[in-house]
Amino acid sequence: MSRKNQTLGEFIIENQSSFKYSSGELSSLLNSIRLAAKVVNHEVNKAGLVDIIGAAGDTNIQGEDQQKLDVYANDKFIQTLTKRNIVCGIASEEEDDFITINSQDENHQNKYVVLIDPLDGSSNIDVNVSVGTIFSIYRRVTPVGTPVQLEDFLQKGSEQVAAGYVVYGTSTMLVYTTGDGVNGFTLNPAIGSFYLSHPAMEFPEDGSIYSVNEGNYIHFPQGIKNYIKFCQEENESENRPYTSRYIGSLVSDFHRNMIKGGIYMYPQSLKNPEGKLRLLYECNPMAFLAEQAKGKSSDGFTRTLDVVPTELHQRIPFICGSKNMVEKAESFMQKEK
């Protein structure tokens, strides 16, 4: 049950009983993400004012320049999750390996692991374009009370118990699912509370927005090239040509497409033979949200949530959005198989 202007805290408590597994720990975990989102939002919103932007000089495991705000966001989410003593392990885009959280008490009963992209799209920070945080939550599969293992993180996306994102845009929103639909909460910065502003979010079955970096067009698989041409063809009855909108920030493109109807694609290419997006902390959480919002997500052939992970930072091709648009793109991909 939800009502407009309910706070995120009230919503979490009211819907706790519907969580598949939780003795209040998942609620506490979601509340710690809420706190970290507010702290990071405070810094992101003034990025241009303090010397916290610009490359930290370091590079992450992907070999990408690490922006200082990446590092800040990563530290804040890890600190908040660790302090609350709720999770047994954390994996982050900004960390080469997963982090084991040793509980203060000897009978370490924490049963959740969190995978996070602390600041996705961070190359946009210096040009004041919206960025986001993406999180994914699983129950551990190794015995409670033992140190967390890699297999606790390498679970199929269909095993997620919760997933969501924070979009630091014209307003800051936290959008998440625990497997019972998708709900969006907008931060009132004056009082620091998130309010239920977008209950029961759903992708329109059809849409007329396509999001892809067409600069990579010549390197795309033929099926994707054919679908992009389909989007650009004149067909009034099918509302084509579609509109091309690509922000370069997955969370922002996904969020707009979920509200208006659309498709996001990051296919494989010569430069990125496995695609660019990471399966565990970008594609799986967004795919869980997409399916919970009646949308669809795949690599053109296999449902994203069915992919069996083999390594922490693996990448996969990613097509996600309005169900009929994704199925159309898949039909073009499968014709060229």
Ligand code: P6P
């Ligand atoms: P490109 C940001 O780095 C990101 O992971 C997504 O947020 C975004 O959609 C994509 O990569 C942008 O990549 O190669 O088009 O700049």
